[in-house]
Amino acid sequence: MAPRSRAGLSKGTLASIAADLGVSRTTVSNAYNRPDQLSTATRERIMAAAKARGYPGPDPTARSLRTKHAGSWGVVLTEHLSYAFEDMASVDFLAGIAESTHGTDFSLTLIPAGPDTLADATAHAATTAVNQAGVDGFIIYSVAANDPYLRAACARGLPVVVCDQPTDSGAPFVGIDDDAAIRPAARAVLEAGHRRIGVLSIRLFQQRVDGAVAAADLPGADMHVQRGRVSGVLDECRRAGLDPAQIPVITRHINDAANARSAAREILDTHPELTAIICTTDSMALAVLDEARERGISVPEQLSVTGFDGIAEARHAGLTTIIQPNKAKGAAAGRVLRGLIDEPDSTPARRILGTSLSPGSTVTPPHN
Numbered sequence: 001m002a003p004r005s006r007a008g009l010s011k012g013t014l015a016s017i018a019a020d021l022g023v024s025r026t027t028v029s030n031a032y033n034r035p036d037q038l039s040t041a042t043r044e045r046i047m048a049a050a051k052a053r054g055y056p057g058p059d060p061t062a063r064s065l066r067t068k069h070a071g072s073w074g075v076v077l078t079e080h081l082s083y084a085f086e087d088m089a090s091v092d093f094l095a096g097i098a099e100s101t102h103g104t105d106f107s108l109t110l111i112p113a114g115p116d117t118l119a120d121a122t123a124h125a126a127t128t129a130v131n132q133a134g135v136d137g138f139i140i141y142s143v144a145a146n147d148p149y150l151r152a153a154c155a156r157g158l159p160v161v162v163c164d165q166p167t168d169s170g171a172p173f174v175g176i177d178d179d180a181a182i183r184p185a186a187r188a189v190l191e192a193g194h195r196r197i198g199v200l201s202i203r204l205f206q207q208r209v210d211g212a213v214a215a216a217d218l219p220g221a222d223m224h225v226q227r228g229r230v231s232g233v234l235d236e237c238r239r240a241g242l243d244p245a246q247i248p249v250i251t252r253h254i255n256d257a258a259n260a261r262s263a264a265r266e267i268l269d270t271h272p273e274l275t276a277i278i279c280t281t282d283s284m285a286l287a288v289l290d291e292a293r294e295r296g297i298s299v300p301e302q303l304s305v306t307g308f309d310g311i312a313e314a315r316h317a318g319l320t321t322i323i324q325p326n327k328a329k330g331a332a333a334g335r336v337l338r339g340l341i342d343e344p345d346s347t348p349a350r351r352i353l354g355t356s357l358s359p360g361s362t363v364t365p366p367h368n
Contacts, residue, residue, distance in 0.1 A: 012053025096330025
């Protein structure tokens with residue numbers, strides 16, 4: 001016997017609601033999916049009947065099978081899932097993607113790739129995760145060129161948009177020129193008179209590397225974003241007459257608060273002579289500010305510091321930083337993907353967004 005609602009009616013279906021009201025099944029479907037196609041009175045009558053029958057609305061799984069439209073975009077992250085909600089630059093980026101879904105029936109499906117994606121087992125997991133995702137296309141956020149999640153997404157045959165890196169995958173691309181973007185921060189430090197400069201960077205290599213990276217090894221770094229930023233700094237130092245090989249570069253594979261703080265400790269412990277530290281993320285720069293405060297090192301009087309990203313916390317702290325349009329980047333990636341879904345044969349886009357230097361108050365001439 002069919003289950004009964006409190007009103008004594010059998011649980012409704014789209015067909016039974018339509019029969020009860022003497023309307024077509026399309027009309028009932030429109031009440032949920034295209035309410036603008038119905039008068040207010042008709043929609044309210046349908047919704048009231050559905051409520052009385054305990055009918056929740058059309059089955060999205062059945063709908064996606066029928067229309068070949070999943071109603072979601074897959075966002076592949078190169079970090080653990082918690083990173084998406086803890087790293088403010090990533091939060092802004094995801095907010096931009098979400099903003100680009102306004103006025104559509106698309107939602108977001110987050111697919112965390114994790115920071116270590118070289119093992120065969122991980123490659124199998126990547127293929128499984130990508131193939132099982134019920135999505136209409138993918139936004140790949142900052143992975144290495146040979147990342148298995150990127151390969152699996154491209155192999156699936158759905159539209160793919162790459163954001164940040166790799167820059168040369170052949171897929172539509174949205175990002176910034178990281179090498180050019182960081183140079184104003186490096187020039188600000190050099191023009192202030194600093195010559196004892198260090199660099200803190202997040203992941204440069206797909207293989208785990210924590211600690212010092214020699215300038216000679218930088219061309220082999222396979223994480224394009226950080227490689228570009230560090231290269232930009234070293235080239236500006238070279239132009240100013242400094243030997244890039246003498247500029248200490250410290251990196252951390254995992255970009256979280258604990259690793260940023262340990263990187264700050266390492267560079268201050270191993271290079272106490274530095275008068276300026278250029279960081280490739282605001283999170284690392286904020287860690288340097290915290291570590292300097294604990295050590296009684298005055299910023300900027302004893303140590304100048306710059307960041308990169310322009311997150312709200314950094315601006316509030318007065319950090320000299322590069323502002324990149326994280327939210328606009330996400331929105332642009334979403335618009336490109338939406339266009340590819342709507343018009344699969346459209347010309348792949350390549351969009352490079354602008355950046356700017358926020359002077360802040362953490363750079364001043366060296367006092368020692």
